Protein backbone atom coordinates (compact mmCIF):
# COMPACT_ATOMS: atom_id res chain seq x y z
CA UNK A 1 0.00 0.00 0.00
CA UNK A 2 1.43 3.37 -0.96
CA UNK A 3 0.41 5.84 1.68
CA UNK A 4 0.36 9.45 0.58
CA UNK A 5 2.06 11.92 2.86
CA UNK A 6 0.23 14.78 4.47
CA UNK A 7 1.40 17.41 1.95
CA UNK A 8 -0.28 15.44 -0.80
CA UNK A 9 -3.54 15.39 1.07
CA UNK A 10 -5.98 18.18 0.92
CA UNK A 11 -7.71 18.14 4.30
CA UNK A 12 -10.92 19.39 2.72
CA UNK A 13 -13.41 16.60 2.34
CA UNK A 14 -13.63 16.94 -1.41
CA UNK A 15 -12.67 13.35 -2.06
CA UNK A 16 -15.09 10.60 -1.11
CA UNK A 17 -14.71 6.85 -0.92
CA UNK A 18 -17.12 5.06 -3.16
CA UNK A 19 -18.33 2.89 -0.28
CA UNK A 20 -18.15 2.91 3.50
CA UNK A 21 -18.89 -0.47 5.10
CA UNK A 22 -19.90 -0.83 8.73
CA UNK A 23 -19.57 -4.18 10.50
CA UNK A 24 -21.88 -4.30 13.52
CA UNK A 25 -22.57 -6.99 16.11
CA UNK A 26 -21.45 -7.89 19.62
CA UNK A 27 -17.80 -7.34 20.51
CA UNK A 28 -15.90 -10.68 20.31
CA UNK A 29 -17.86 -11.86 17.29
CA UNK A 30 -14.99 -12.12 14.84
CA UNK A 31 -15.23 -8.67 13.27
CA UNK A 32 -11.46 -8.18 13.40
CA UNK A 33 -11.04 -11.34 11.33
CA UNK A 34 -13.71 -10.30 8.84
CA UNK A 35 -12.33 -6.74 8.65
CA UNK A 36 -8.76 -7.91 8.06
CA UNK A 37 -9.86 -10.30 5.31
CA UNK A 38 -11.90 -7.61 3.55
CA UNK A 39 -9.10 -5.10 4.13
CA UNK A 40 -6.81 -7.45 2.18
CA UNK A 41 -8.81 -6.81 -0.99
CA UNK A 42 -6.96 -4.54 -3.41
CA UNK A 43 -9.75 -1.94 -3.27
CA UNK A 44 -10.44 -1.96 0.48
CA UNK A 45 -8.95 -0.36 3.57
CA UNK A 46 -9.88 -1.76 6.98
CA UNK A 47 -9.82 1.00 9.58
CA UNK A 48 -10.43 -1.29 12.56
CA UNK A 49 -12.72 0.21 15.18
CA UNK A 50 -12.55 3.70 13.78
CA UNK A 51 -14.21 5.23 16.84
CA UNK A 52 -10.85 4.77 18.59
CA UNK A 53 -9.67 7.72 16.47
CA UNK A 54 -10.79 9.95 19.35
CA UNK A 55 -7.99 8.53 21.52
CA UNK A 56 -5.16 9.12 19.04
CA UNK A 57 -2.27 11.08 20.54
CA UNK A 58 -3.86 10.99 23.97
CA UNK A 59 -1.98 8.16 25.67
CA UNK A 60 1.24 7.00 24.06
CA UNK A 61 1.66 4.22 26.64
CA UNK A 62 -1.58 2.44 25.81
CA UNK A 63 -1.25 0.22 22.70
CA UNK A 64 -5.01 0.26 22.27
CA UNK A 65 -4.75 3.93 21.41
CA UNK A 66 -3.00 3.88 18.07
CA UNK A 67 -2.45 1.64 15.04
CA UNK A 68 -2.18 -1.89 16.43
CA UNK A 69 0.46 -2.90 13.91
CA UNK A 70 2.81 0.06 13.63
CA UNK A 71 2.18 2.11 16.74
CA UNK A 72 2.19 5.91 17.09
CA UNK A 73 4.23 6.62 13.97
CA UNK A 74 1.70 4.92 11.66
CA UNK A 75 1.63 6.27 8.11
CA UNK A 76 -2.15 6.23 8.07
CA UNK A 77 -3.20 7.30 11.58
CA UNK A 78 -0.08 9.00 12.94
CA UNK A 79 -0.54 12.70 13.59
CA UNK A 80 -4.28 12.64 12.98
CA UNK A 81 -6.20 14.73 15.46
CA UNK A 82 -9.89 14.00 15.48
CA UNK A 83 -12.50 16.69 15.86
CA UNK A 84 -16.17 15.76 16.21
CA UNK A 85 -17.30 17.07 12.85
CA UNK A 86 -14.51 15.44 10.84
CA UNK A 87 -15.59 12.87 8.29
CA UNK A 88 -12.63 10.50 8.51
CA UNK A 89 -13.58 8.20 5.62
CA UNK A 90 -12.59 10.57 2.77
CA UNK A 91 -9.31 11.17 4.56
CA UNK A 92 -8.60 7.44 4.92
CA UNK A 93 -9.61 6.74 1.35
CA UNK A 94 -7.36 9.48 0.06
CA UNK A 95 -4.40 8.48 2.24
CA UNK A 96 -4.54 4.81 1.29
CA UNK A 97 -5.79 5.14 -2.28
CA UNK A 98 -8.59 2.65 -1.52
CA UNK A 99 -12.13 3.31 -2.68
CA UNK A 100 -13.82 1.23 0.01
CA UNK A 101 -13.33 1.89 3.73
CA UNK A 102 -14.43 -0.62 6.39
CA UNK A 103 -15.21 0.29 10.00
CA UNK A 104 -15.99 -2.37 12.64
CA UNK A 105 -16.98 -0.11 15.53
CA UNK A 106 -19.70 -1.87 17.55
CA UNK A 107 -21.01 1.24 19.30
CA UNK A 108 -24.22 2.09 17.51
CA UNK A 109 -24.09 5.77 18.48
CA UNK A 110 -20.82 6.10 16.57
CA UNK A 111 -22.22 4.33 13.48
CA UNK A 112 -25.34 6.54 13.52
CA UNK A 113 -23.25 9.72 13.77
CA UNK A 114 -21.06 8.58 10.87
CA UNK A 115 -24.10 7.68 8.77
CA UNK A 116 -25.40 11.22 9.28
CA UNK A 117 -22.08 12.67 8.18
CA UNK A 118 -22.08 10.45 5.10
CA UNK A 119 -25.75 11.02 4.25
CA UNK A 120 -25.28 13.90 1.84
CA UNK A 121 -22.03 12.78 0.30
CA UNK A 122 -21.42 10.62 -2.77
CA UNK A 123 -20.32 7.69 -0.54
CA UNK A 124 -22.68 4.73 -0.38
CA UNK A 125 -23.03 3.07 3.01
CA UNK A 126 -23.25 -0.70 3.57
CA UNK A 127 -23.98 -2.69 6.69
CA UNK A 128 -22.79 -6.18 7.65
CA UNK A 129 -24.26 -7.69 10.81
CA UNK A 130 -21.82 -10.28 12.10
CA UNK A 131 -23.50 -12.85 14.35
CA UNK A 132 -21.89 -15.34 16.69
CA UNK A 133 -23.24 -17.86 19.17
CA UNK A 134 -23.76 -15.88 22.37
CA UNK A 135 -22.16 -18.59 24.49
CA UNK A 136 -18.86 -18.07 22.67
CA UNK A 137 -19.16 -14.30 23.09
CA UNK A 138 -19.89 -14.64 26.82
CA UNK A 139 -16.88 -16.92 27.23
CA UNK A 140 -14.54 -14.44 25.51
CA UNK A 141 -15.85 -11.63 27.67
CA UNK A 142 -15.47 -13.68 30.86
CA UNK A 143 -11.88 -14.34 29.87
CA UNK A 144 -11.27 -10.63 29.43
CA UNK A 145 -13.30 -9.26 32.34
CA UNK A 146 -12.54 -11.84 35.00
CA UNK A 147 -13.93 -9.79 37.87
CA UNK A 148 -17.34 -9.23 36.29
CA UNK A 149 -20.22 -11.50 37.24
CA UNK A 150 -21.43 -13.75 34.37
CA UNK A 151 -24.99 -12.52 34.83
CA UNK A 152 -23.91 -8.95 34.18
CA UNK A 153 -22.03 -10.02 31.05
CA UNK A 154 -25.04 -11.97 29.77
CA UNK A 155 -27.42 -9.05 30.40
CA UNK A 156 -25.05 -6.68 28.70
CA UNK A 157 -24.91 -8.96 25.67
CA UNK A 158 -28.74 -9.21 25.53
CA UNK A 159 -29.05 -5.41 25.63
CA UNK A 160 -26.47 -4.98 22.88
CA UNK A 161 -28.10 -7.63 20.67
CA UNK A 162 -31.56 -6.10 21.05
CA UNK A 163 -30.26 -2.66 20.13
CA UNK A 164 -28.23 -4.02 17.21
CA UNK A 165 -31.20 -6.07 15.92
CA UNK A 166 -33.40 -3.01 15.82
CA UNK A 167 -30.65 -0.87 14.29
CA UNK A 168 -30.14 -3.49 11.58
CA UNK A 169 -33.87 -3.67 10.87
CA UNK A 170 -34.10 0.11 10.57
CA UNK A 171 -31.06 0.49 8.29
CA UNK A 172 -32.25 1.49 4.83
CA UNK A 173 -29.19 0.79 2.74
CA UNK A 174 -27.74 -2.51 1.47
CA UNK A 175 -27.28 -4.93 4.37
CA UNK A 176 -26.49 -8.59 5.09
CA UNK A 177 -26.11 -10.90 8.05
CA UNK A 178 -23.17 -13.24 8.33
CA UNK A 179 -22.41 -15.88 10.95
CA UNK A 180 -18.90 -15.94 12.38
CA UNK A 181 -19.04 -19.75 12.47
CA UNK A 182 -19.72 -19.88 8.71
CA UNK A 183 -16.90 -17.43 8.10
CA UNK A 184 -14.49 -19.52 10.19
CA UNK A 185 -15.47 -22.92 8.75
CA UNK A 186 -16.01 -21.95 5.11
CA UNK A 187 -14.14 -18.68 4.71
CA UNK A 188 -13.91 -18.98 0.94
CA UNK A 189 -17.68 -19.27 0.55
CA UNK A 190 -18.45 -16.60 3.15
CA UNK A 191 -16.06 -14.04 1.67
CA UNK A 192 -17.30 -14.68 -1.88
CA UNK A 193 -20.78 -13.91 -0.57
CA UNK A 194 -19.60 -10.67 1.09
CA UNK A 195 -17.65 -9.62 -2.03
CA UNK A 196 -20.74 -10.14 -4.15
CA UNK A 197 -22.72 -8.02 -1.71
CA UNK A 198 -20.12 -5.23 -1.90
CA UNK A 199 -19.91 -5.43 -5.70
CA UNK A 200 -16.23 -6.36 -5.75
CA UNK A 201 -14.46 -9.32 -7.33
CA UNK A 202 -13.29 -11.98 -4.89
CA UNK A 203 -9.51 -12.21 -4.66
CA UNK A 204 -7.88 -15.47 -3.48
CA UNK A 205 -5.16 -13.63 -1.56
CA UNK A 206 -7.73 -12.09 0.77
CA UNK A 207 -7.86 -15.20 2.95
CA UNK A 208 -4.13 -14.84 3.59
CA UNK A 209 -4.94 -11.58 5.36
CA UNK A 210 -1.88 -11.97 7.64
CA UNK A 211 0.43 -11.46 4.64
CA UNK A 212 -1.04 -8.03 3.81
CA UNK A 213 -0.38 -4.57 5.13
CA UNK A 214 -2.88 -3.42 7.76
CA UNK A 215 -3.44 -0.41 9.99
CA UNK A 216 -6.30 -1.24 12.36
CA UNK A 217 -7.32 0.77 15.40
CA UNK A 218 -8.54 -1.37 18.32
CA UNK A 219 -9.95 -4.83 17.72
CA UNK A 220 -8.99 -8.36 18.66
CA UNK A 221 -5.36 -8.65 19.64
CA UNK A 222 -5.23 -12.45 19.17
CA UNK A 223 -6.29 -12.25 15.52
CA UNK A 224 -3.93 -9.34 14.92
CA UNK A 225 -1.04 -11.24 16.53
CA UNK A 226 -1.13 -13.60 13.52
CA UNK A 227 -0.11 -10.66 11.28
CA UNK A 228 2.96 -10.24 13.46
CA UNK A 229 3.61 -13.99 13.40
CA UNK A 230 3.44 -14.05 9.58
CA UNK A 231 5.44 -10.88 9.02
CA UNK A 232 7.89 -11.05 11.92
CA UNK A 233 10.83 -10.08 9.73
CA UNK A 234 9.24 -6.87 8.44
CA UNK A 235 7.75 -5.59 11.65
CA UNK A 236 10.52 -4.01 13.69
CA UNK A 237 8.73 -3.18 16.89
CA UNK A 238 5.78 -5.13 18.22
CA UNK A 239 2.89 -3.22 19.69
CA UNK A 240 0.57 -6.17 20.17
CA UNK A 241 0.63 -7.68 23.64
CA UNK A 242 -1.29 -10.89 24.30
CA UNK A 243 -2.74 -11.64 27.71
CA UNK A 244 -1.43 -14.81 29.39
CA UNK A 245 -4.53 -16.86 28.68
CA UNK A 246 -4.53 -15.87 25.03
CA UNK A 247 -0.82 -16.57 24.59
CA UNK A 248 -1.31 -20.34 24.88
CA UNK A 249 -4.05 -20.33 22.31
CA UNK A 250 -2.37 -18.15 19.73
CA UNK A 251 1.16 -19.57 20.02
CA UNK A 252 -0.24 -22.85 18.61
CA UNK A 253 -2.70 -21.19 16.27
CA UNK A 254 -2.09 -21.89 12.58
CA UNK A 255 -2.06 -18.83 10.35
CA UNK A 256 -5.03 -20.23 8.49
CA UNK A 257 -8.56 -19.38 9.61
CA UNK A 258 -9.91 -21.67 12.30
CA UNK A 259 -13.18 -21.81 14.25
CA UNK A 260 -12.67 -20.75 17.85
CA UNK A 261 -14.80 -23.06 20.01
CA UNK A 262 -12.97 -22.54 23.29
CA UNK A 263 -16.28 -21.90 25.02
CA UNK A 264 -17.30 -25.56 24.70
CA UNK A 265 -14.50 -26.54 27.08
CA UNK A 266 -14.17 -23.37 29.11
CA UNK A 267 -17.72 -22.33 29.95
CA UNK A 268 -19.02 -23.92 33.16
CA UNK A 269 -22.36 -25.73 33.15
CA UNK A 270 -23.71 -23.15 35.63
CA UNK A 271 -23.00 -20.31 33.25
CA UNK A 272 -24.45 -22.28 30.32
CA UNK A 273 -27.65 -22.88 32.31
CA UNK A 274 -27.85 -19.24 33.31
CA UNK A 275 -27.33 -18.24 29.70
CA UNK A 276 -30.02 -20.60 28.42
CA UNK A 277 -32.49 -19.25 30.94
CA UNK A 278 -31.83 -15.59 30.28
CA UNK A 279 -30.70 -15.49 26.67
CA UNK A 280 -31.68 -18.82 25.12
CA UNK A 281 -34.43 -17.28 23.03
CA UNK A 282 -32.54 -14.32 21.61
CA UNK A 283 -29.60 -16.64 20.90
CA UNK A 284 -31.70 -19.09 18.86
CA UNK A 285 -30.87 -17.67 15.41
CA UNK A 286 -27.18 -17.66 16.42
CA UNK A 287 -26.97 -21.04 18.10
CA UNK A 288 -24.18 -23.03 16.53
CA UNK A 289 -24.35 -26.78 16.85
CA UNK A 290 -21.13 -28.66 16.44
CA UNK A 291 -21.23 -31.36 13.86
Ligand SMILES: [Zn+2]
Nearest residue numbers: 067070074215
Ligand atom coordinates in the same frame (compact mmCIF):
# COMPACT_ATOMS: atom_id res chain seq x y z
ZN1 LIG B 1 -0.23 1.52 11.00
